[in-house]
Amino acid sequence: MPTGATTTGVGATKPFDGPRFPIDSTMRRGDAAAVTEADDDIDALLGAVASQDRAAFRRVYELTSAKLFGISLRICRDRDIAEEALQIAFLDIWRQADRFDPARGPGMAWVSVVARNRAIDVVRRRGRERNRSVDDGETALQSVPDPRQATDGGVDHMALVACLDELEEHVRDMVLRAYYLGETREDLAARFDAPVNTIKTWLRRGLQSLRGCLDR
Amino acid sequence: MSDVERDIDAAERALGLEPLRGEDREGRAAREAWDLRFAPLLDAVEPVAPPDGLLGRIEARIEALTDKDGTVVELARMRRRLRLWKGTAAAAASVAAALALWIAVPANDMPARYVAVVTSDADGTAGMIIEFDTGSGLATVIPVGLTAPEGRALEMWQLPNGAERPHSLGLLPDTPVERRTIQAGPGDVFAISFEPPGGSPTGQPTDPRFHGTIVQVE
Numbered sequence: 442m443p444t445g446a447t448t449t450g451v452g453a454t455k456p457f458d459g460p461r462f463p464i465d466s467t468m469r470r471g472d473a474a475a476v477t478e479a480d481d482d483i484d485a486l487l488g489a490v491a492s493q494d495r496a497a498f499r500r501v502y503e504l505t506s507a508k509l510f511g512i513s514l515r516i517c518r519d520r521d522i523a524e525e526a527l528q529i530a531f532l533d534i535w536r537q538a539d540r541f542d543p544a545r546g547p548g549m550a551w552v553s554v555v556a557r558n559r560a561i562d563v564v565r566r567r568g569r570e571r572n573r574s575v576d577d578g579e580t581a582l583q584s585v586p587d588p589r590q591a592t593d594g595g596v597d598h599m600a601l602v603a604c605l606d607e608l609e610e611h612v613r614d615m616v617l618r619a620y621y622l623g624e625t626r627e628d629l630a631a632r633f634d635a636p637v638n639t640i641k642t643w644l645r646r647g648l649q650s651l652r653g654c655l656d657r
Numbered sequence: 658m659s660d661v662e663r664d665i666d667a668a669e670r671a672l673g674l675e676p677l678r679g680e681d682r683e684g685r686a687a688r689e690a691w692d693l694r695f696a697p698l699l700d701a702v703e704p705v706a707p708p709d710g711l712l713g714r715i716e717a718r719i720e721a722l723t724d725k726d727g728t729v730v731e732l733a734r735m736r737r738r739l740r741l742w743k744g745t746a747a748a749a750a751s752v753a754a755a756l757a758l759w760i761a762v763p764a765n766d767m768p769a770r771y772v773a774v775v776t777s778d779a780d781g782t783a784g785m786i787i788e789f790d791t792g793s794g795l796a797t798v799i800p801v802g803l804t805a806p807e808g809r810a811l812e813m814w815q816l817p818n819g820a821e822r823p824h825s826l827g828l829l830p831d832t833p834v835e836r837r838t839i840q841a842g843p844g845d846v847f848a849i850s851f852e853p854p855g856g857s858p859t860g861q862p863t864d865p866r867f868h869g870t871i872v873q874v875e
Contacts, residue, residue, distance in 0.1 A: 495716075502712050507704035514705055524708055531715045550696035557699060558692070561673040586701035598697035619672045620698055626674055648668040649661065655694060 483548035484541075491539035498535055505549065506531075509556035516560040516623035526563040530556040561623050585617045604654035612647035615640065667691055773847045775869035784849055784867035785813075800829060809851045814862050816846040823848065828856055846870045 483504060489497035510527055517523035533555050541551045588602050605613050611633060618624040618632070626644070630637045664687055669675045671691035680688060775785040786799045798813075805811045813826035823846075847869055850862035857863050 495719075498719075499712065499716075502715070506707045506711065508699075508702065510707040511702045511705040512699055515702060520708065524711060527707065527711070528715050528718065532718055535719055546693045546696065550693060550699070553699040554692045554696050558673075558677065562677070565673075565676065586698075586703070588698050588701050595697065597694070598700065601694065601697050616672065617698070619674060620695055621702065623673050644669070644672075644674065645665050648665050648672075652661075652664065652668065 483552070484543045487534075487538045487541045487548045487551070488543075490535065491541070501534065501552070502531065505552050508549075509552060512553060512556050513560040515621055516557065517564055522563060522567065523560065526560040527556060529563065530559040533559060564623055585614070585621050588617070600655060604651050607654055608647050608650060612643050615644055616647055616651070619644070663687065671695060773845070773869045773871045775847050775849060775867045777867050779866070785847070785869075787847060787871075803829070803849070806851060808854065810854050810856060812850050812852045812856050812862065814848040814850060814865070816848070818845050823862060825857065825860070828852075 483501060486497045486501050490501060509530060513523040513527045517526055534552055541548060588605060615629050626637050626640045629640045667684060667687035668691045670677055670688045773787040774783055776783050784803050803811060811829040813829060814823040815826050816823040848862060848865050849867040850865040852863060
């Protein structure tokens with residue numbers, strides 16, 4: 442219990458001079474030391490990034506930027522737009538690393554989700570011409586990756602793959618197109634030649650089945 | 658709307674079919690849970706070498722951000738400290754739970770989170786964290802390892818932004834949960850003082866020891 446006799450503040454006649462936050466220099470030194478030991482451990486690196494450690498941030502960039510650019514490019518379908526989205530994603534990672542909680546999932550998943558959500562956000566705000574995704578044909582970037590080919594192989598991943606396989610094929614395809622390529626309901630309506638409301642209903646039913654399956 | 662329907666709404670946002678803007682706290686938590694459910698799919702995406710010089714352009718933006726608006730960095734630091742302190746509170750779970758109380762704050766159309774971290778004047782350690790959620794109109798008060806010296810009581814105070822004198826929010830309660838209604842807003846200062854049993858005899862804090870103000874965190 443502190444015993445200092447400071448009485449500045451609420452009860453005193455002179456104005457309160459603002460909150461006094463503790464100086465956490467020891468904490469930040471500790472994190473910096475942890476980085477050198479952590480090497481390629483993204484979880485530990487993100488902890489250091491949360492303490493504004495630029496060296497740790499550069500290492501996170503080196504370890505993740507190719508994967509995140511791949512994610513961004515599939516959704517944005519334009520190198521310049523994908524780069525802009527990725528720049529903002531890394532700014533998000535810099536500013537919000539303190540929100541990463543290793544208890545909820547691995548750091549690689551967290552940065553991947555940040556990049557994907559940012560790419561979706563940038564594409565939606567730019568209002569990508571809808572027809573492009575439908576008429577361009579199947580370029581490599583527009584093919585849907587096969588979730589079964591992923592190297593993750595963890596329990597959550599296996600469960601997700603199994604549950605996606607339980608969906609009707611066209612619904613599974615829609616979910617994956619929305620997820621990997623950022624397709625909208627309108628994109629899907631054009632591709633599957635069905636009204637937007639029907640697409641919405643199919644997807645909601647599909648998500649509900651997925652939810653039930655994943656909770657099993 | 659049922660819980661299941663709300664959760665499917667969250668799944669639609671996670672898929673990118675609906676915008677994330679306008680999520681409330683529960684909606685965001687539900688969507689983030691879906692984000693993590695879907696995340697293993699991203700493992701199948703082929704890496705593509707990013708453009709040369711991208712890291713430099715990102716770092717330049719970080720510099721610009723820091724120079725122009727140091728508060729962004731300060732807020733990130735504060736959120737981190739807040740989490741560390743909450744960890745401390747969780748470690749002393751019985752103490753924290755025993756003293757948690759709720760304060761009603763005016764609900765607001767634009768949900769935002771504010772915190773006040775009330776720290777010791779003597780050594781800067783946290784004495785109390787108040788989290789305000791203007792969406793729900795509730796604030797949670799979490800004392801962190803606060804104990805009154807023998808024969809003294811802990812009294813909470815609020816100095817509304819622009820006011821000259823603080824008013825008492827009462828003694829920290831012994832009961833597990835207590836509800837009190839107060840008005841609070843950005844710039845308000847909160848304090849804790851040591852007082853005789855039963856509270857300050859003067860209506861003003863006689864021995865203030867901890868201070869902190871409200872800061873918006875998101």
